[in-house]
Amino acid sequence: MCKKLSMLLSSLPIFVCGTVATSVNASQTMLVQNVNMVSHRNSISFRGNVDPKFSNGDLRVVALDENNNKVYESEKLVLNRRGQFNTEIKNLEQSTNYRVYVSYSYGEGDSKNVIFSPSINASTLRIKTQVEFEGTNNVKIKIVENNLPDEYYPLYLVLKLNGQVFKSAELPKKDNLILNLTGLRENLNYTYEIVTKGENIEKVVDNGMFKTFQSDKNENQGSMNSEILYYTLTNDDINKSNIEDTKIDLFLNDIIQNFAIGVKEFKSNIEGLDIKFVNGKLTINNLIPSKHYSDLKIYFDSKRGNRIVLNIAPFKTLQETSDINDFVKSVYFNAFNRNPDEKGFRFWVDSLSNEQVSFENFVRNLLSEEEFLTLRPTTESKIEGLYKVIVNRESDDEGLRYWIGKYDMLISKGCSKEFALGVVVETMINENEFRNIVNGLKRSLKKIA
Numbered sequence: 001m002c003k004k005l006s007m008l009l010s011s012l013p014i015f016v017c018g019t020v021a022t023s024v025n026a027s028q029t030m031l032v033q034n035v036n037m038v039s040h041r042n043s044i045s046f047r048g049n050v051d052p053k054f055s056n057g058d059l060r061v062v063a064l065d066e067n068n069n070k071v072y073e074s075e076k077l078v079l080n081r082r083g084q085f086n087t088e089i090k091n092l093e094q095s096t097n098y099r100v101y102v103s104y105s106y107g108e109g110d111s112k113n114v115i116f117s118p119s120i121n122a123s124t125l126r127i128k129t130q131v132e133f134e135g136t137n138n139v140k141i142k143i144v145e146n147n148l149p150d151e152y153y154p155l156y157l158v159l160k161l162n163g164q165v166f167k168s169a170e171l172p173k174k175d176n177l178i179l180n181l182t183g184l185r186e187n188l189n190y191t192y193e194i195v196t197k198g199e200n201i202e203k204v205v206d207n208g209m210f211k212t213f214q215s216d217k218n219e220n221q222g223s224m225n226s227e228i229l230y231y232t233l234t235n236d237d238i239n240k241s242n243i244e245d246t247k248i249d250l251f252l253n254d255i256i257q258n259f260a261i262g263v264k265e266f267k268s269n270i271e272g273l274d275i276k277f278v279n280g281k282l283t284i285n286n287l288i289p290s291k292h293y294s295d296l297k298i299y300f301d302s303k304r305g306n307r308i309v310l311n312i313a314p315f316k317t318l319q320e321t322s323d324i325n326d327f328v329k330s331v332y333f334n335a336f337n338r339n340p341d342e343k344g345f346r347f348w349v350d351s352l353s354n355e356q357v358s359f360e361n362f363v364r365n366l367l368s369e370e371e372f373l374t375l376r377p378t379t380e381s382k383i384e385g386l387y388k389v390i391v392n393r394e395s396d397d398e399g400l401r402y403w404i405g406k407y408d409m410l411i412s413k414g415c416s417k418e419f420a421l422g423v424v425v426e427t428m429i430n431e432n433e434f435r436n437i438v439n440g441l442k443r444s445l446k447k448i449a
Contacts, residue, residue: 030054032102032117034084039149041125041205043090046074050102050117052083057106063089063098063122067365077102095126095145097368121418123147123370127194131210132178132269133299135228135307136186139210141179143171143194144271147370148205152196155205160191186212213307231256232311241281245289245318245325250282256310259302267299272343282310286346288339289320289329323444324349327437328362334388335366337375353445359438360429363390367425373418379404382421390425391433403428 030050038045046061059077064070074087092098102117126147133140141157148155157179159167171177171194184190194206233250242249252260257280266275266282274285275298282298298310320326328348332340340348351357366372367389376382383403387395395403403424410420428434 030102030104030115030117032120035120037100037120037122039123039125040203041094041127042092043088044092044098044100044122044124045086045088046100047084047086048102049083050079050085050104052079052081054083054104055079057104059085059102059104061087061089061100062103062116063092063100064119065093065096065098067097067361072098092124094124095128097121097123118416119419120416121368125152125205127206129192129194129206129208130271131208133309134210134213136213137184138180138182139184139190139212141181141192141208142269143177143179146175146177148196152205154197156195156197158193158195160193161185161188166190184212188212213301213305228307228309229259230309230311233313235313238313238315241315243315243317245321246287247283247285248287248315248317250284250312252280252282256308259304259306259308260300262303263300265300269295269297269299270342272341272346286342287317288342288345289317289325291339292316322349323441324353327359327441328352330392331363331366331389334392335369335372335385352441359441363429364425368418368422373421379407383407383424386421386425386428390428391437 032048032050035046035048037047044063050059055078059079061074061077063072065072072089072092074089077085077087079085089100098121099119100122101119104115105113107113126145127143128145129141129143131139132142153173155171155173157167157169157171158165159181167181167183169179171179189209189211191209192207193204196203196205233252237251237253240251260277260282263277266277268275268284272286276283276285284296284298287293292314293312293316294314296312298312300308302308320329328345329340332338332345339345348357348362352359352362367386372385372389373382376385380400383400384395386403387393387399406427407420407424410423411417415423
């Protein structure tokens with residue numbers, strides 16, 4: 001059934017707003033009411049009502065991951081006499097958007113019919129942490145992504161040593177949160193969990209591990225009395241360095257070079273960077289073009305056992321030298337009013353360059369993000385946003401009126417806002433203006449190849 005559902009759900013035209021959505025000719029209508037969804041890290045709890053007449057068939061909740069063409073199903077639903085059900089779709093991917101439906105199948109063999117309710121957008125929890133810095137008795141953990149709703153608070157960090165709770169602390173609700181854990185023991189393995197204890201909810205929403213360093217008391221050079229050595233690359237150092245659009249070559253002084261010799265792993269406070277030390281210089285790849293870096297830090301452990309922390313003076317990368325880089329960055333900025341993160345930027349540039357992802361699906365993916373919708377609460381602002389993202393220009397009056405009219409018409413026929421916007425997106429990316437942009441990018445890729 002899963003394979004058949006994947007084929008059906010991946011074809012957008014089979015869905016009808018507010019009435020019937022079926023794979024075959026069927027006269028039945030299925031609407032889901034009183035819907036309540038709760039997102040977890042790898043599952044979605046789903047509760048609602050349908051007409052009890054559907055209890056005589058195979059009734060399930062399904063979730064479609066359109067990016068990977070995967071369909072996930074709940075167990076067969078059991079309705080009470082009022083048509084209420086309560087279920088959970090499990091084994092989902094974390095931080096992933098889904099379209100959720102209730103499916104009803106009846107009949108056998110070639111005469112089997114499948115009906116789908118109108119879709120509801122949902123996503124698994126987006127909370128992600130990373131260990132930013134380890135010392136002998138302290139560590140910094142950064143929450144790099146968090147879309148948890150209010151009902152998941154208060155959040156707690158639970159630190160464990162040998163399976164036993166070592167520390168526990170409530171986390172404030174704020175952006176760019178960095179947790180500084182002190183009073184740890186050196187050279188030991190710790191695990192941590194981010195736990196939500198909101199009303200009727202108690203779940204682990206993220207976890208990780210780290211190992212504290214062992215102090216070195218015998219080092220006697222410079223500031224070697226400390227196991228953590230801090231150095232700063234100044235503006236003068238930056239002026240001597242080679243800066244490009246997505247990379248910088250940092251020339252290090254003799255002291256730092258001696259520490260870096262033989263080191264194979266370099267870390268940064270920015271996820272997604274590729275860092276290597278070759279021929280006396282530290283090369284940092286996967287930077288964002290035309291971006292001002294004001295707080296870049298590099299961490300590595302020398303062969304002598306010291307943790308080295310390099311604070312890099314502010315610098316700005318050069319403008320884009322690749323049409324693909326320019327396209328990815330402009331689409332991100334037009335969609336979210338910000339630069340892409342380094343990890344996401346490199347993923348999309350590589351995926352588009354290698355033709356693993358189409359330009360159309362890249363645009364669809366960003367326009368389906370909740371961040372895009374939140375930034376544009378009105379119909380007009382949404383359509384203006386589509387113009388900027390899809391054709392990289394402001395709207396004209398006639399075009400703006402046309403697309404607003406199309407969007408409003410779909411809403412008046414019972415379509416959800418998400419569905420109506422999706423139809424407008426599909427139509428706009430099949431217009432000649434976007435096709436010409438894509439054809440130009442493809443020609444640019446062939447020249448590079």
